[in-house]
Amino acid sequence: MKRARIIYNPTSGREIFKKHLAEVLVKLENAGYETSCHATTGEGDATQAARIAVERRYDLVIAAGGDGTINEVVNGIAEQEYRPKIGVIPVGTTNDFARALHIPRDIDAAVDIIVKGETIPVDVGRINDRYFINIAGGGRMTELTYEVPSKLKTMLGQLAYYLKGIEMLPSIRASEVAIEYDGKLYEGEVMMFLVGLTNSVGGFERLAPNSSINDGMFSLLILKKTNLADFIRIASLAVRGEHINDPGVIYTQANRIKVQSKETVQLNLDGEYGGNLPAEFENLFRHIEVYVPLDEIRPEDRPENLELNFKAE
Numbered sequence: 001m002k003r004a005r006i007i008y009n010p011t012s013g014r015e016i017f018k019k020h021l022a023e024v025l026v027k028l029e030n031a032g033y034e035t036s037c038h039a040t041t042g043e044g045d046a047t048q049a050a051r052i053a054v055e056r057r058y059d060l061v062i063a064a065g066g067d068g069t070i071n072e073v074v075n076g077i078a079e080q081e082y083r084p085k086i087g088v089i090p091v092g093t094t095n096d097f098a099r100a101l102h103i104p105r106d107i108d109a110a111v112d113i114i115v116k117g118e119t120i121p122v123d124v125g126r127i128n129d130r131y132f133i134n135i136a137g138g139g140r141m142t143e144l145t146y147e148v149p150s151k152l153k154t155m156l157g158q159l160a161y162y163l164k165g166i167e168m169l170p171s172i173r174a175s176e177v178a179i180e181y182d183g184k185l186y187e188g189e190v191m192m193f194l195v196g197l198t199n200s201v202g203g204f205e206r207l208a209p210n211s212s213i214n215d216g217m218f219s220l221l222i223l224k225k226t227n228l229a230d231f232i233r234i235a236s237l238a239v240r241g242e243h244i245n246d247p248g249v250i251y252t253q254a255n256r257i258k259v260q261s262k263e264t265v266q267l268n269l270d271g272e273y274g275g276n277l278p279a280e281f282e283n284l285f286r287h288i289e290v291y292v293p294l295d296e297i298r299p300e301d302r303p304e305n306l307e308l309n310f311k312a313e
């Protein structure tokens, strides 16, 4: 019998997961999993719980929460030699990782995907000994994600971020940075830089349109210093993925990225504060296995084609 560990955040999103826990357990039991649960108690607890799940050699770890919870679970697993497969039940306010992997927000449907048992390997980002699965970045613009009060998030969901963004826009300053990427160098003032593993960020599904979840490459997006009018223009292009050719934007793929600044620039890892610059980003190629609806994954990202990609490199 396989053993599964559910690590769930009881405060995620609209706090609905608890009410569905019994049916989730029954479903996993019927599928042949012996399952136990851990409810997180606060910051860092999901990482600790994931480390313990690794020690106890669980076959899979199911993270139920938002991007913050999944990030924490991956942080407990990514550093280990034995890495259980990861299932995701997206019940957070932002669920960018799940969206990028086409995992549905419906709890029942998300569990069905785990039960079906199809997985793909995905890349994980490492930065100064911390890990991220979706996006890292820096610059004043990225700071709005943790300035949104959690009560507002529960009430308004994704909308809370946009409201905060609009409120902060006029006060956003540029930061002077040096960004080295695969031997190239950009030096200048930026509103933000983003280092992405998936194409889905903050509900913008085309922010990094060329991202592949398992090609060993980051998408690097640099938004140069702009005035408010240009910023609004670029943001509206970004909805359609058309910002990448704008002169105010640098968009490229890179495997290793180093960012420095003389100023204090905060980093954001998967939507949470992640220390300050300097930072070195390293892409850990196909580092974790995640349960996904395989039919909906792009052909080039599916396991049967991965070997081919690899040989072609």
Ligand SMILES: Nc1ncnc2c1ncn2[C@@H]1O[C@H](COP(=O)(O)OP(=O)(O)OP(=O)(O)O)[C@@H](O)[C@H]1O
Pocket: 009, 010, 011, 012, 013, 014, 040, 041, 042, 043, 044, 045, 064, 065, 066, 067, 068, 069, 070, 072, 091, 092, 093, 094, 095, 153, 271, 272
């Ligand atoms: N019992 C708890 N009480 C309060 N905070 C918690 C608890 N358990 C975990 N947390 C914190 O909640 C943070 C964010 O949670 P998570 O990402 O799951 O959901 P969310 O806030 O609804 O969504 P998002 O982060 O996507 O906006 C975690 O990083 C963790 O620090």
